Amino acid sequence: MEKARATFFSTYLSGLRPGLLAMLFGGVTTATAVFAMISQAGTAVPLILKTLNLPSCRTSDVYLGTQSDFKKEGDVWREYPPGVVAYRYEFKEINRTHEKIMLRNLTPRDTDDWKTLTVHLPACGGTAKLSEGLPERWTDLQEVWRPRES
Numbered sequence: 001m002e003k004a005r006a007t008f009f010s011t012y013l014s015g016l017r018p019g020l021l022a023m024l025f026g027g028v029t030t031a032t033a034v035f036a037m038i039s040q041a042g043t044a045v046p047l048i049l050k051t052l053n054l055p056s057c058r059t060s061d062v063y064l065g066t067q068s069d070f071k072k073e074g075d076v077w078r079e080y081p082p083g084v085v086a087y088r089y090e091f092k093e094i095n096r097t098h099e100k101i102m103l104r105n106l107t108p109r110d111t112d113d114w115k116t117l118t119v120h121l122p123a124c125g126g127t128a129k130l131s132e133g134l135p136e137r138w139t140d141l142q143e144v145w146r147p148r149e150s
Helices: 008-012 018-051
Strands: 062-065 069-073 076-080 089-096 100-105 118-122 126-132 137-145
Touching: 118 137
Parallel strands: none
Antiparallel strands: 062 069, 062 137, 069 076, 076 089, 089 100, 100 118, 118 126, 126 137
């Protein structure tokens, strides 16, 4: 009759000590915490990059565009029309953040505000913008992207 009343504890867990049982549950809890940290790393990385003012993608010294290409050559950036070897405009990089690269125009143009003209290249690709004048007037310039790595 005593054998018939055997409980789950007495049958399967009678040899376990309380310390061993605590260690087993502690290991499960630790594994769960590690899994949670790994699953949250995907959302933490962009926040860390933004805090450190780093782009979420690798920036490039070349941005291709729908109307022209921008290439960093030495200390200046140059804008090339499609299929042309000679550049049209030169720029100086004045700021780089995790979101954009700011280029100030160096080439005289047929506008009164050419000295304030600034091109804003999105670091990861997207719509490049142009600002000029005081107060600044903004214009969407063109779509740009980084070239594919071979």
